[in-house]
Amino acid sequence: MLNHKKINSINFKKIILKIFALFSVIRGYNLIILILAQYLAVLFIFAPNTGHRELLKNLKLDGIIFCSILCVAAGYIINNFYDLEKDEIKRPLQVYLQKQVSQGFKLTVYICLNSIALIIGSLISFKVFIFFFIYQFLVWFYSHKINKFAIIKNFYLVIIRVLPFFALLVYFDDFSFNLALHATFLTILLLVTDIVKDLGSQKADVIYNYNSIPIKYGVNFTKILISGFIIIELIIGLLIILKNDVGSMKYFFMLADSIFLIVLLSIWKYKTAQDYKLLHYLFKGMIVLGVFSIVLIEINPLTLQTIAHNFNARIK
Incomplete structure (x- = not known):
């Protein structure tokens, strides 16, 4: 009886481990x-x-x-x-x-x-x-x-x-200039994140003959490329902020542009794989933050003022 319970416990642990393993594989x-x-x-x-x-x-x-x-x-x-x-x-x-x-x-x-x-x-x-x-x-x-x-x-x-x-x-069959700006900003952010990841994985890429940008063209060229994309992101972020039709999400783009500017000024100081890994996590964090900040589009200060005014009028 004890052996049977022990076998069931082991099998259950294996199943849980496989579920976690599959969750890891599919990210x-x-x-x-x-x-x-x-x-x-x-x-x-x-x-x-x-x-x-x-x-x-x-x-x-x-x-x-x-x-x-x-x-x-x-x-x-x-x-x-x-x-x-x-x-x-x-x-x-x-x-x-x-x-x-x-x-x-x-x-x-x-x-x-x-x-x-x-x-x-x-x-x-x-x-x-x-x-x-x-x-x-x-x-x-x-x-x-x-x-x-x-x-x-x-x-x-x-x-x-x-x-x-x-x-x-x-499905929606609708592509606006505003949507194009958001899509371009996300695309370039993903691209920069992926290139930075290549800077941190040069050792593995050399061993398994993966022809990444840092290996084929050098680290300096890679940093110049990243800097160019960051400048484009700064411009797009500024355009989105000036359009002022994204509600309070504009604060995300302000933060993103500030981070991009700091990275642009300090990217040549990064030398080690650990530096590039931290930079990669920073950009991944920006992607996640950007996703959650989409809800702020509906929180427009002018709209909130109107709602508050109507609410006060009803009370009176």
């Missing part, structure tokens, strides 16, 4: 941020004049976001499939956890996730089905071929990361 924390980012973008950017309840109860919209999450999760799996050896140097503890799930099981989950996404996409519309079919191919092609080519892989990867938001455009 569950990134998926949670992506879900929040898509819904917040829908509520406050894509359809700000439509009722929130109406949008959240829209099954087609929910289906598109769900398909995006399934495809992105599948993308992390196939990328893990190809990059496992390289990640052993960069993230040994994470790789140890991920190895609790066999490669065969990962491949099965990858196929299942993509298949479910295509089935759901076909139920929404043929256009949505084609979009996610192409997206799945682009993700596989990145892991299979593009991943080892300097510069090309960085731009390609950022396009893949932004594409789930373009899936929302397939």
